[in-house]
Amino acid sequence: MKILVGFSRIFVGILFIISGFVKLNDPLGFSYKLQEYFSAQVLNLEFLIPFSLVLAIILVVFELVLGIMLLIGYLPKFTTWSLLVMIVFFTFLTFYSAYFNKVTDCGCFGDAMPLTPWQSFTKDVVLLLLILILFLNREYITPFLAKASHRWIIFLAFMLCFTFAYYVLMHLPLIDFRPYKVGNNIQEQMTEPEGAPKDEYEYQWKFNRGGEEVVLKNSGTFPQVDGEFVGVETKLVKQGATPAINDFQLEKDGEDVTMEILDEEKLLMIVAYNLRNTEWDGYPAVKSLSEEAAAKGYRVVGLTSSGTEAQESLKNKFGLDFEFYQADETLLKTIVRSNPGILTLRRGTITQKKHWFDAEDIKL
Template identity: 55%
Template sequence: MHIPVHMARFFVGALFIFSGFIKLNDPLGFSYKLQEYFAPEVLNLEFLSPYALLISIGLVISEVLLGIALLIGYRKKLTLWLLLAMIVFFTFLTFYSAYFNKVTDCGCFGDAIPLVPWESFIKDLVLLVCILFLLFFQKHIRPIFKNKIVQNSIIFLSFAACMCFGYYVLMHLPWLDFRAYKEGSNIAKNMEIPEGAPEAIFDYHWKFNVNGKEKIVTTSGGYPQVEGEFIGYETEQVQEGYIPPVHDFTIEKGDENFTTTFLEKENVIVIVAYNIDKTEREGYYNIKKVTEEAIRKGYTVIGLTSSSPSVHEPFVRDYKLPFDFYYTDETTLKTIVRASPGIVSMDKGTILQKLHYNDASDLILNSLPTAKPHLNFNLKFQLDSIAVLDQKYRKLMQVPEGPERKALGESMGLDPAEYSGDIWKRQIALDTSNLRKIESILKNGVYPGKSLVGTPTNTAAWSVIQHSNKIPKYLDLMKKAGKAGELPFRLVAMMEDRYLMNEGKHQIYGTQGMTYNNGTPFIWPIENPEEVNKRREEAGFSSTIESYAKDLFGEDFEYTPITLEEAEIRRLASIKEHE
């Protein structure tokens, strides 16, 4: 029996070491798998979820040590009984997940060798038989090293090596990456389904009542011709179709999908925080530093999280982060990078680097043609905060008080006291405060434009002045910024038109409309209206005056040029009617 025992001994020991090492390479990934087992719909052991990582590390190190102990013949009786206990536990888990179809991948070999539950169960049954065989014939197991000190030293050194390796991958990233998001992979290509790939096949079981008896007819999809009363049908998947390596990756914000936008974009840095409430907050000192550097060097920086805007927007403000978060599924984010926050460098969807927040300084950043070396992030943060307050109640003011305003207010994360009552008075108070801050920023005669605060922050000062009575004071500064490319010139055009309208003069670009006392709306008189569309195009507007007028006043509105005299007649008529 020596040869069969040695073969079984080597097989079990090597498999336990391999399985344990693969999971020790990615203890966070195995802890996520344990959390699936602890879920209410599986084993209902949710109280263990907070300890999943600790359990994960304990199990995988035990796997490796038991495998080594069996190979060197260390305390064979204790080792074999512990191996038996562990394999019985794993066999139960794999049978449970296979029979009840609860966990589709047991995680036995991590992402290196994905196994379906029944494959895992069969593997564990084979190991169970081998361990029972070794228990029965354990007298044939002889230690490789007879010296106890050598045996103890091997086990101790193995334990120390496992602890050091586990600590390293937790403080950095897995040493080996077997996932579809590994460095060098292209996310878009991994989402493609190759031509001729097998499709999923379903059987449809149609139920009929035929002469008082239930009859089931199975087809591949077509409705069967059966004389009887149709009851219902059930579907059964008989063949799984091709599933691409990446099949659940999306980038969303609000109701918009930005997946293609960012997968086609060059030089993108992605900060991954699968759940803001669970992210490691101490990591954001490094994240803030490296993302500011990336933006200065011309990179696009975004965040991905599964948390709602009501959670991640205050978080961004509290930590003064220079980027916004978009929505991506939590499981996908956990798969992309085993760190929260983690850093991913991409170029047209190809992953160039993945880093733990501890290694943020290792991010490779090149100075790009779009670099903005003079960005002032303190000023940017101040202006971003002002921009939020500038728009806080303006959307609500356009919605009548009642259920519609209530729904909008709640979607914006406002309390009932904030979206009801005299919100115009509150917005005026915010505008007054914002104006003081903006005037303090503009007192040096320099507009905080694109090269100083980036986009869209460069529009914040313009917006506050546009909503104030200070347009005459700052219009020349705005024009200078617009001509220098620091501010979109179409915004300067809007401000100039508003100034001219307030002065009772012809506007130039046709951006201002007017309605007197709920009367007939009209576009304020335009200088040389026959050339306005050319001027609009040169200023950066994408629509003609005719289209813009419909956007402003409704599809039924037809733009007709009027004179200043006609505008004054309408004003006087409205006053008379109002009296």
């Protein structure tokens, strides 16, 4: 039992630290996931949506610090109770999402390791079993390092976590796990790699043979059989590879201008996913940068999900001299965790990406 507790302690502790750090690296991304859970279509807790970012930071910091507390053996009763309550809640949540197909990715490991709903639920069941072992045998959780140092370690962990969260919110995630990271070419990310596995389907061919229904299954070839053809049903049996980017589409007045913009040799892209709650403090810097870019031969475009009226209002308020194009809000949130955010591209390759707070760091 001591060996089992020791293994569970190390495994659970490290997993909670990794999971917490990945989400702390991108608290805005986790807050978007919480908003999805709080929506009317899932848990119907829409009154919590305005607090999603605060809740996201508190949850991931607590998750990470709990992992540290478990590893050093600090307050075993409080730690195991907290772990149990947390894992029971998330096991219910992932089961609910998987069974009712409500949320396609739980966000447990952010964009670093996307998991399907059933994978997330399976992971939580394994964690629940390991945490139950720890909860029922907490007497074997012996302190590591001097007890007098535990409070200082936990205090330091909290301070470092909140400092790190503040840094990535005021700049951008330290590690970018999304397909829109600097160096990636968007057109390449929109195509499947050569030789990538394709979707595999099972075809169920139905025939009427002498008044009896006959069903033949194969991978797609029309069967050569006697009888009257009734119909065919297809079933996906194996998911093939999908492009990393499959929703990048830009429109202007209903016209698709995606490739026209991505083919630009010098492009400055201002991304503001929603102009109703964009950060006004960023636009003086955006205006100055856009004017400098235009003078140096850049095409400057804005991307937003907001309508024409909101676009014109923003342009008039700050004297912006560039056009906005329509795009999906979720897409724009994925591209950059800032509202507004700034990117430079060269024929579809992202060369720079900055929070508006760091607009002066953009090199033109």
